[in-house]
Amino acid sequence: MTRYDETHSRWRRDPEAYWAAAAKAIDWDVPPARVFDPALGVYGRWFPGARLNTCHNAVDRHVAAGRGEQAAIIWDSPMTGRVETITYAALQQRVAKVAGALAARGVGRGDRVIVYMPMVPEAAIAMLACARLGAVHSVVFGGFAAAELAARIADAKPKAIVSASCGLEPGRVVKYKPLIDAAIALSPHKPGAVLVLQRPEHPCELTPGRDEDLLAAEAAAAPHACVSVEATDPLYILYTSGTTGAPKGILRDNGGHAVALANSMSLVYGVGAGDVFWAASDVGWVVGHSYIVYAPLLAGCTTVLFEGKPVGTPDAGTFWRVCADHGVKVLFTAPTAIRAIKKEDPAGAFLARHDLSKLEALYLAGERCDPDTVTWSERLLAKPVVDHWWQTETGWTITGNFRGLGLFPTKPGSGGKPAPGYDVVVLDEANQEVPRGQIGSLAVRLPLPPSCLPTLFNADERFRDAYLAAHPGFYSTADAGMIDADGYVWVMSRTDDIINVAGHRLSTGAMEEVLASHPDVAECAVVGVRDTLKGQVPLGLVVLKHGVTKDEATIGGELVAMVRERIGPVAAFKDARIVARLPKTRSGKILRATLRKIADGDEYVVPPTIDDPVILEEVGEVLKGAMR
Ligand code: COA
Ligand code: AMP
Numbered sequence: 233m234t235r236y237d238e239t240h241s242r243w244r245r246d247p248e249a250y251w252a253a254a255a256k257a258i259d260w261d262v263p264p265a266r267v268f269d270p271a272l273g274v275y276g277r278w279f280p281g282a283r284l285n286t287c288h289n290a291v292d293r294h295v296a297a298g299r300g301e302q303a304a305i306i307w308d309s310p311m312t313g314r315v316e317t318i319t320y321a322a323l324q325q326r327v328a329k330v331a332g333a334l335a336a337r338g339v340g341r342g343d344r345v346i347v348y349m350p351m352v353p354e355a356a357i358a359m360l361a362c363a364r365l366g367a368v369h370s371v372v373f374g375g376f377a378a379a380e381l382a383a384r385i386a387d388a389k390p391k392a393i394v395s396a397s398c399g400l401e402p403g404r405v406v407k408y409k410p411l412i413d414a415a416i417a418l419s420p421h422k423p424g425a426v427l428v429l430q431r432p433e434h435p436c437e438l439t440p441g442r443d444e445d446l447l448a449a450e451a452a453a454a455p456h457a458c459v460s461v462e463a464t465d466p467l468y469i470l471y472t473s474g475t476t477g478a479p480k481g482i483l484r485d486n487g488g489h490a491v492a493l494a495n496s497m498s499l500v501y502g503v504g505a506g507d508v509f510w511a512a513s514d515v516g517w518v519v520g521h522s523y524i525v526y527a528p529l530l531a532g533c534t535t536v537l538f539e540g541k542p543v544g545t546p547d548a549g550t551f552w553r554v555c556a557d558h559g560v561k562v563l564f565t566a567p568t569a570i571r572a573i574k575k576e577d578p579a580g581a582f583l584a585r586h587d588l589s590k591l592e593a594l595y596l597a598g599e600r601c602d603p604d605t606v607t608w609s610e611r612l613l614a615k616p617v618v619d620h621w622w623q624t625e626t627g628w629t630i631t632g633n634f635r636g637l638g639l640f641p642t643k644p645g646s647g648g649k650p651a652p653g654y655d656v657v658v659l660d661e662a663n664q665e666v667p668r669g670q671i672g673s674l675a676v677r678l679p680l681p682p683s684c685l686p687t688l689f690n691a692d693e694r695f696r697d698a699y700l701a702a703h704p705g706f707y708s709t710a711d712a713g714m715i716d717a718d719g720y721v722w723v724m725s726r727t728d729d730i731i732n733v734a735g736h737r738l739s740t741g742a743m744e745e746v747l748a749s750h751p752d753v754a755e756c757a758v759v760g761v762r763d764t765l766k767g768q769v770p771l772g773l774v775v776l777k778h779g780v781t782k783d784e785a786t787i788g789g790e791l792v793a794m795v796r797e798r799i800g801p802v803a804a805f806k807d808a809r810i811v812a813r814l815p816k817t818r819s820g821k822i823l824r825a826t827l828r829k830i831a832d833g834d835e836y837v838v839p840p841t842i843d844d845p846v847i848l849e850e851v852g853e854v855l856k857g858a859m860r
Contacts, residue, residue: 234637259289262460278682304320311402329456331361332456345362345368351538355537356525356535358394359371370469370470373802376516380798387481409437463485494531499652500629500632500651505531512551513566524536597619597622606644626680630650649719649720659703661673669717733769742799761807809858816844
């Protein structure tokens, strides 16, 4: 038996004992008397009755333990040319004062705060300050448009927003202030206070009576102590794409999150206090929440917060330079980032210029990883490369490979084996487990482990409908795939309308809503077309209303501008094609699943219910022509 098999079996035999042991790594105000109560919440709650503060666990306790002078955050920003180190002691002071500033503006336990920030240390500080107060942050990714920000403000009803004057994209300054103003104007809920980090690259004018300078507010504030909260109290809401335009508010609790994330640092990544960990992602995504901010700090590591891109800032050697400069032990990024580097530097000339002796492993997640990317990076780095599968909903890995247990051999293209805590199964439509090697819906037997969402924010029914209804007794991941004879899990595709563009999770349904609102569009479909760099890119197929004579370039340009305006540049919607008709069933439903398969380059069968196979052929040709 390998250590992985032994640990997974130990968890299976007695899950409560497994998580009770993991909970010992956390400082509790009231230690858990009960590990799990199946009678609470929608499917049960972890550590009910226990009390803690997540910020204390991520910051203060390390200072108390004598690690105050260790670097907590290294901010490396090729976008500005600056590198700054914040020690745990300095982080504690800054977080306590920002918490004081928020408290002075009426933010307390349970209140929501929207954080809309670029990759600057103040983003992590704002998140931790909320955690310190027992307030609930909701970070919104900077690449979303004002309307998306407005939808989140309307749903979360924040008391305050913490933001910055600008974000920096290559060749472009993203001015946040007009986006915040437009979002607040659009939202029926108006936050009382907006604290703005004035960045020297583009300071903005503050709206009197509402906006204040974040750094001035921090300087004037009294430091605030950590507020003890229930383990089951919410720590944050992170909105993610659902199957409709309305984003789903994924809820994360304090106790289960702290336990699972602290545990994951040693179990999954094999790092501990004092090690340097770098998740090259964005605080707006779950990877950023879990592995730029919370998990490395809970474990007493140094975390790297990087403001830049894998290529072009200034070159394809940036990732390796950051690893070498800061002594990164484990790097975590999306396969897209590695594909971008590989495209520009296939032979690894940039890599050869840096001393990567401290780097021990590369972890990849966020999208399906093609075997080429794994083998190329493994060969070049001569270090283990681990593909691991997870979702915003879970907050940490569902399947992977576990440095803390000694790595088992990888199979490129597979997401590894289930983490202790997850009983992963493949189900058919009748809710029966399918034989090994057969494709079906990937599901997790309830209860989900700590850190996974207990429900959606203010939406228990939607949670049940979206995740629990399809397979009673299981959480549906909305991914299809299989488990092979050796127990490796292979994640193949989504079963819903979510596409994954450069590691960013997007809803084609939301894009279709935008296209359908164009006055000349009769009907439309958006599909994710295979792309060698970004994995998938959205393609709009539109049927025009009778009598419209505009050409494809004109309509396409208008639709591209509309999606950018309403969803944001991150949607990467750049291509819309006019088609005469869309393939449908005889009952009039657009054959989206079949279109998705063609666009992904997968095998497909023409559904027997099809109305006119010729239309499918016509549209199929358009899709194949759009693949890159
Ligand atoms: N704020 C504002 N705009 C943003 C943004 C942000 N935080 N992040 C991205 N955008 C914009 C980009 O500027 C770009 O706009 P453009 O259409 O004007 O060029 C658009 O959104 C698409 O961005 P992106 O998907 O990043 O594509 P790209 O072509 O600029 O870069 C890669 C390609 C591969 C370098 C980039 O996608 C990448 O680094 N991917 C890794 C993704 C990742 O880390 N995901 C996290 C999950 S683990
Ligand atoms: P997100 O919630 O943005 O993290 O996106 C989650 C989705 O990304 C999953 O449901 C999968 O479809 C996909 N995904 C993430 N990691 C992997 C992986 N390692 N392999 C395959 N798909 C992945």
